[in-house]
Amino acid sequence: MNITAIGLSHKTAPVEVREKLSIPEPQIEAAIKTLQSYPHIEEVAILSTCNRLEIYLVSKDAEMGIREVSQFLTEYGQLSIEDLRHHLFMLLHDDAVMHLMRVAAGLDSLVLGEGQILSQVKNTHKLGQQYGGIGSILHKLFRQALTAGKRVRTETSIGTGAVSISSAAVELAQMKVASLADQSIAIVGAGKMSRLLVQHLISKGAQDVTVLNRSAKRAEDLRKMFPEIELKLEPLAEMLPVIAKSSIVFTSTASNDPLLDKHNLGGVLAAESSLMIFDISVPRNVHSNANDLNNVQAFNVDDLKAVVAQNQEGRRQMAIEAEALLDEELANFTEWWRSLETVPTMNSLRDKMENIRVQELEKALSRLGAEFAGRNQEVIETLTKGIINKILYDPMVQLRAQQDIETRQQAMLALRTLFNLDGAVTNTQS
Numbered sequence: 001m002n003i004t005a006i007g008l009s010h011k012t013a014p015v016e017v018r019e020k021l022s023i024p025e026p027q028i029e030a031a032i033k034t035l036q037s038y039p040h041i042e043e044v045a046i047l048s049t050c051n052r053l054e055i056y057l058v059s060k061d062a063e064m065g066i067r068e069v070s071q072f073l074t075e076y077g078q079l080s081i082e083d084l085r086h087h088l089f090m091l092l093h094d095d096a097v098m099h100l101m102r103v104a105a106g107l108d109s110l111v112l113g114e115g116q117i118l119s120q121v122k123n124t125h126k127l128g129q130q131y132g133g134i135g136s137i138l139h140k141l142f143r144q145a146l147t148a149g150k151r152v153r154t155e156t157s158i159g160t161g162a163v164s165i166s167s168a169a170v171e172l173a174q175m176k177v178a179s180l181a182d183q184s185i186a187i188v189g190a191g192k193m194s195r196l197l198v199q200h201l202i203s204k205g206a207q208d209v210t211v212l213n214r215s216a217k218r219a220e221d222l223r224k225m226f227p228e229i230e231l232k233l234e235p236l237a238e239m240l241p242v243i244a245k246s247s248i249v250f251t252s253t254a255s256n257d258p259l260l261d262k263h264n265l266g267g268v269l270a271a272e273s274s275l276m277i278f279d280i281s282v283p284r285n286v287h288s289n290a291n292d293l294n295n296v297q298a299f300n301v302d303d304l305k306a307v308v309a310q311n312q313e314g315r316r317q318m319a320i321e322a323e324a325l326l327d328e329e330l331a332n333f334t335e336w337w338r339s340l341e342t343v344p345t346m347n348s349l350r351d352k353m354e355n356i357r358v359q360e361l362e363k364a365l366s367r368l369g370a371e372f373a374g375r376n377q378e379v380i381e382t383l384t385k386g387i388i389n390k391i392l393y394d395p396m397v398q399l400r401a402q403q404d405i406e407t408r409q410q411a412m413l414a415l416r417t418l419f420n421l422d423g424a425v426t427n428t429q430s
Contacts, residue, residue, distance in 0.1 A: 058135065
């Protein structure tokens with residue numbers, strides 16, 4: 001079996017490519033089922049966020065597995081393989097394992113050390129199990145990656161003061177105006193990203209904030225979280241009238257199509273008005289043509305890189321410390337992975353020992369007589385099983401402990417030869 005990671009991220013593809021391949025949570029099940037229908041894919045998990053789409057798979061043939069995932073991506077994103085290929089990264093086994101651990105630890109994020117990605121990896125694991133994509137190998141991999149991510153956050157300071165995409169957007173807005181306290185601000189959406197936006201805006205002194213959302217309950221829940229300001233709520237149907245009265249707009253919804261463009265904005269904005277829009281959604285909520293309007297400046301997630309760069313330097317040394325922790329977690333996973341190679345040999349040996357035990361026990365019980373055997377069979381069963389377990393314990397431990405591949409393979413060959421595990425069943429006639 002081979003572990004492979006294939007995908008793209010903010011490092012390899014611009015937002016206009018990433019949004020075509022974004023797989024929203026309601027579509028994850030169908031995507032997993034489609035990928036599992038390919039003949040070479042045994043297990044699969046899909047990590048889709050605003051900054052990345054990564055597919056982790058277990059396959060018997062890594063090259064064919066990569067081809068099948070590439071085919072899926074071209075069909076899903078309606079992109080030619082030529083357009084897609086130079087945006088994709090493809091990682092095999094140890095590199096794929098380490099990559100997922102770095103992702104979970106926030107070391108591969110646009111914002112170094114950001115915390116939200118750990119919960120996104122956890123959700124990927126949950127959905128993969130729920131929809132039958134994750135088997136024993138990816139289950140172990142994701143659990144190890146989550147452990148790695150938690151260790152980095154508890155044993156280093158990389159997450160201290162780490163900004164999120166939301167806070168980077170607020171920082172960029174703050175750089176563009178004299179004071180956020182003087183601005184009329186609208187937030188389109190009321191999800192987790194919007195909650196973080198409100199939190200950071202308040203910390204920067206914002207006072208006039210309106211939240212627009214389809215769900216009145218979710219918006220009301222958001223208002224209750226921040227009693228320190230009078231958060232105004234409006235239905236999404238009032239989006240354009242509210243935006244017309246705003247100076248700064250943040251958008252963060254799950255819409256697959258742009259909510260704002262030069263046409264609907266141009267129809268409501270006064271000629272003398274000035275509007276800045278910060279779109280932190282993928283797919284984008286704001287069409288690129290919004291910048292065609294003279295009184296509109298629209299920014300997307302890729303425009304946050306300059307802000308993020310200013311916050312990165314202080315955490316680079318912490319990232320080096322984090323990498324050492326990830327090396328330990330990689331070693332733990334590798335040790336487990338190597339132990340899988342010994343499973344067929346140990347299962348064969350245990351099966352042979354069990355067959356011998358059962359045959360010899362039956363003969364012994366028949367000689368002891370029905371009355372004695374009936375009273376003592378359970379005790380004798382426990383005794384003989386205990387003997388087999390103790391005999392097998394040291395070979396199992398020693399075989400799994402062999403770090404050198406050649407030594408381990410020689411030991412397995414010796415066991416199979418000495419116990420005739422590939423030959424006929426032993427005749428135990430006395």
